[in-house]
Amino acid sequence: MQLKKEMKMDAYAVKFTMTEGDEIMGRAYLYIIHNDLHEQPYGLLEDLYVEEAYRSKGLGNQLLGAVVKEAQDKKCYKLIGTSRLAREEVHAWYKKLGFKDYGKEFRMNF
Numbered sequence: 001m002q003l004k005k006e007m008k009m010d011a012y013a014v015k016f017t018m019t020e021g022d023e024i025m026g027r028a029y030l031y032i033i034h035n036d037l038h039e040q041p042y043g044l045l046e047d048l049y050v051e052e053a054y055r056s057k058g059l060g061n062q063l064l065g066a067v068v069k070e071a072q073d074k075k076c077y078k079l080i081g082t083s084r085l086a087r088e089e090v091h092a093w094y095k096k097l098g099f100k101d102y103g104k105e106f107r108m109n110f
Contacts, residue, residue, distance in 0.1 A: 026048075
């Protein structure tokens with residue numbers, strides 16, 4: 001048995017920011033990832049964040065809408081968004097916007 005390692009350079013990130021002047025009000029990252037299991041890539045939503053002073057004004061919806069549109073434009077077969085278990089209000093928001101509670105995320109910090 002032999003373990004092989006292969007460097008694949010077919011993933012990239014798209015950063016979205018909401019700004020007013022020089023001030024960043026919110027941000028989100030969409031990672032477009034290709035693998036050998038599917039012909040199309042998948043999207044990973046990461047670090048969707050709106051500064052506290054700008055929350056409840058629709059900025060998160062705008063950011064997420066931009067991410068979803070980009071994932072669709074890139075022909076992703078799925079979009080994954082993660083959230084900590086304690087963030088129930090965020091979970092409800094994702095569900096309201098069409099995401100399904102699909103499983104668990106396991107993490108190892110270094």
